[in-house]
């Protein structure tokens with residue numbers, strides 16, 4: 001499914017983010033940047049040790065921020081590592097921090113002249129953010145960014161399971177005017 005916003009396109013696909021050939025893929029990392037499970041594990045496994053070495057050099061990343069490394073052996077030249085919030089009860093700033101993880105990643109992409117970027121569904125795995133709300137925040141942040149910026153041509157959401165794909169598809173359909 002695709003939606004054109006201003007100069008850019010938002011697309012939803014089901015698949016493995018480590019196989020995407022957009023200029024950047026986004027890693028749902030943790031604050032230590034030392035690797036982990038889920039998307040993080042898949043990206044480091046497929047990308048090789050160069051990515052981890054760069055992450056160690058950077059040192060860490062706060063929740064809601066993003067950092068960039070090369071893509072190692074991945075098809076994408078860059079990996080943007082962002083840290084989404086751990087979901088507690090929704091009153092600890094989780095929605096704002098999740099939006100910030102997406103917008104920080106997009107700003108870093110723009111700053112590096114990156115025109116196409118793939119996101120996983122940040123925070124909805126081990127960090128337990130409710131999927132429907134997370135999908136709405138992810139899509140709204142991407143739409144707002146494309147409305148205000150002309151440089152990014154494609155934002156892909158690469159959803160790993162049917163549940164995640166269905167949640168994003170349902171929200172995107174509701175958001176189309």
Ligand code: ADP
Nearest residue numbers: 016017028038039042120123124125126127160
């Ligand atoms: P977080 O710690 O931010 O919750 P996880 O990696 O645990 O991150 O999960 C985030 C989402 O990414 C989940 O919906 C999970 O199913 C999905 N996911 C796991 N592996 C991959 C992959 N290889 N490509 C894309 N999405 C993935």
